[in-house]
Amino acid sequence: MTSYTGKGSAVPALILSVALSSAVSVTVSVTVGDSVTLPCDGSAHTDTVQMYWQTPGRLVCVSSSGRCEAQTGFEGRVEFAGAVESGDFSLTIHSTQLSDEDLYECFRVSAAGQSMFLGKVRVRVLSREENTSVSYGQPLSLRLYSRAAVTVQFNPAGAGASLPVCAVEGGTVTPDPAYGPRVSGQEQEVTLSALNFTDQGSYTVLDSQSRATISTVNVTVTDSVVWGAVVCAVVCAVVGFTVILLIVLIVFVCRRIRDSAGAAAMEMGEMRNGAPHNNENERTEEGVIMPLMAEASVCRGPA
Structure with missing residues (x-):
């Protein structure tokens, strides 16, 4: 059994063993990574000058001016849960690990330098x-x-x-x-x-x-990202198809206009060749043909 030396005195291991054998152990369970509080009540003792927590194999925490001085393996992970000056020596262990599973013992040190066992808590750490x-x-x-x-x-x-x-x-x-x-x-x-x-x-x-x-x-x-990519691909395909369809439609309309203008020009030419010259008829023909020729030139674009 490990003993702790305080104020120049140490509690004999044999006496501690007798005291611990008759003490009732409290068991607490905690999931790895979570925090757990180990209860310890020393309020019945008014002459406590120091207290500490230990396991059978290592020292966990020693009080120093009312604060928890973490020992090797517990650095930054342990603190007192209550008011030490009022006798609440409960200890909280944060970010628990599998290696924290053990039997924890709470001790006080009196003004006379004597260590006294207060209680023990068995900690079970669950995956x-x-x-x-x-x-x-x-x-x-x-x-x-x-x-x-x-x-x-x-x-x-x-x-x-x-x-x-x-x-x-x-x-x-x-x-x-x-x-x-x-x-x-x-x-x-x-x-x-x-x-x-x-x-x-x-x-x-x-x-x-x-x-x-x-x-x-x-x-x-x-597959939310995959479905997003699929939806994007479908939208792009639909837009692309619509653009192509519009281009084809425009080309088709332009060709129809051009063909109509050409047919009208040929027809008017035949009429000119087979009929006497008439200025009034010529002006009427030009009023019909010229707009069609203009539309056809727009479809063809610049020469």
């Missing part, structure tokens, strides 16, 4: 499971919920075998050759880029040493 949807072509981000070495595996939808995606250790991401440059990472997170329909399935984060499941994310790849 996390989430469901998410990602649009086709978009990236997927996976939180690791661990500072230890982990591996990420992929189980395709409807398949039984899991495939390796990457390994992460010390902030370094090593992707499986099948994923290569699609996998990138930063602290506590791995990103898989450009998802397609074959990426639909379950992604599991495992502790590399114990092989325990840390988290599972069930991913559905939606």
